[in-house]
Amino acid sequence: MSASNPIAHAVKLARETLPPMHPAGRPFVLGGIAGTLVLRRLSKPLGAAAALATVATAAFFREPRRVPPARSGLVVAAADGLVSLIEEAAPPPELGLPAEPRTRISVFLSVFDVHVQRLPVSGLIERIAYRPGKFLSADLDKASEDNERNSVLLRTEDGQELVVVQIAGLVARRIVCQVSEGEKAEVGATYGLIRFGSRVDVYLPPGSRVLVSKGQRTIGGETPLAERKVQS
Structure with a gap:
């Protein structure tokens, strides 16, 4: 040619x-x-x-095919990127959950990362809450509290609650969420997108064992973030 x-x-x-x-x-x-x-x-x-x-x-805007781990009880990464924070924090108040700290894993996405978000567990989408806010650099600690965000509350098949939050960044000005309350969630399925450069927080169910470390890179829909304490 x-x-x-x-x-x-x-x-x-x-x-x-x-x-x-x-x-x-x-x-x-x-x-x-x-x-x-x-x-x-x-x-x-x-x-x-x-x-x-x-x-x-x-x-x-690429959306590569991903294959989630077959093992049950895992919480997989919701996004490609770098694990920037692992800490205890209360979930977004707009979801109406108790303000008790939960383990939060934050993944920072650069403009070079895949920017679609994927569901970290299978279950039911119970609640979706959007909150306008600032556009601070997504790698700052306070971005989780101050920036524009969209929060999704998931309930696993064994009744555990998990929260995943899309957070706009310094350049990102648009959060896309393509699921609705009441839908069944399939682990690894694409559920949204943030344009351009952003962060995704996952709040784990109590008793979960973290499987990643700060500074580690994740692959959305594939990398195990944590292992849940599966209810019998």
């Missing part, structure tokens, strides 16, 4: 190297393609740069 056609080259590159894209990214990619067509008429180098930027945008 001729390198003089940046649009065709970009499309071919995307098909060969990128996993499927989350639907929320389609408007951005289509806009990038339109911009590439306009810029290419003005300047071939500008058109080539726009084509590469479009491929990068498609890469940001």
Whole structure:
């Protein structure tokens, strides 16, 4: 294929190297393609740069296939990223839960990470609560309390409560949650997306044993964060 056609080259590159894209990214990619067509008429180098930027945008919205661990009782990572905090904290008050501290594992997502979020356990989605807020850097401790967020309360099949929270960051200005209260949750399934650069907190059920360490990288839908104390 001729390198003089940046649009065709970009499309071919995307098909060969990128996993499927989350639907929320389609408007951005289509806009990038339109911009590439306009810029290419003005300047071939500008058109080539726009084509590469479009491929990068498609890469940001990638949604690779993931296979959760088969072992029962595990809480898997809700996002790709870096474990930035493991601490005791009360869950978001808008969920109406008791203000008793629970183990919270925070995963920070850079702009280079996969940005879809995945359900950490199977069960029932009992409550969803959105709260507007600030857009501090997501790697700061106070981002969990001050930033815009969307919280989901899950109840496992054996009755345990678990909370997963999408938190907007310094650049992220849009939280997408594509599940509803009353739906059945399947561990590892995609349930949302944050654009661009963000954080995800998981509040574990009491008695859980943490399986990750601060500074460890996680793979959403696959990396075990913790082992729950399964109720008999």
